Amino acid sequence: MEVTPNPHCGARTRAGDSCGNKAGFRTDHVGFGQCYLHGGATETGKKHAKAIRDDAFARILEMTDPALARIRALIDYAESEAVALSAARDILDRAGLGAKHVHEHTGPDGGPIPLDVRAGDLLDRARKLRSPAKAKPATRKKASATGKKASPPARGKAPAPKVDKAAGNIKPA
Numbered sequence: 001m002e003v004t005p006n007p008h009c010g011a012r013t014r015a016g017d018s019c020g021n022k023a024g025f026r027t028d029h030v031g032f033g034q035c036y037l038h039g040g041a042t043e044t045g046k047k048h049a050k051a052i053r054d055d056a057f058a059r060i061l062e063m064t065d066p067a068l069a070r071i072r073a074l075i076d077y078a079e080s081e082a083v084a085l086s087a088a089r090d091i092l093d094r095a096g097l098g099a100k101h102v103h104e105h106t107g108p109d110g111g112p113i114p115l116d117v118r119a120g121d122l123l124d125r126a127r128k129l130r131s132p133a134k135a136k137p138a139t140r141k142k143a144s145a146t147g148k149k150a151s152p153p154a155r156g157k158a159p160a161p162k163v164d165k166a167a168g169n170i171k172p173a
């Protein structure tokens with residue numbers, strides 16, 4: 001079975017050219033395989049589309065380690081400081097530690113919160129950012145203590161920052 005990613009259905013039409021419908025058009029596998037007019041909705045068409053999609057994802061996954069290694073090499077060895085800095089920032093952003101995510105946290109008593117930043121914690125934070133609905137609701141001690149409504153920090157600049165479970169109060173960076 002040929003496994004070639006194609007943004008279009010690509011099936012041969014009676015006119016002799018290839019179908020220009022979007023891949024998987026009007027099927028349950030939009031983006032992969034043939035359109036509904038060219039067998040995309042049949043069991044064979046579904047299997048074919050799944051093979052294309054699985055293959056594409058596998059190849060993307062294969063590239064993540066080399067991509068990270070390349071960025072690491074730029075950080076360590078790039079002749080241009082600007083390139084090295086850009087690569088370093090890219091990694092920090094992807095880890096959720098970019099400048100726009102940096103907040104000052106204080107505990108309920110105003111004291112510091114010990115932060116234990118490990119790879120597992122970063123992964124947990126990344127998952128929470130992807131599904132904010134599942135994240136625990138933020139607690140705003142100051143607002144409840146004074147009875148005033150807390151205005152979101154940095155209004156108009158950026159969306160309100162996400163609050164992790166360790167955060168008591170959040171101040172803009």
Ligand SMILES: [Zn+2]
Pocket residue numbers: 009010011019020021034035036037038
């Ligand atoms: Zn088609």
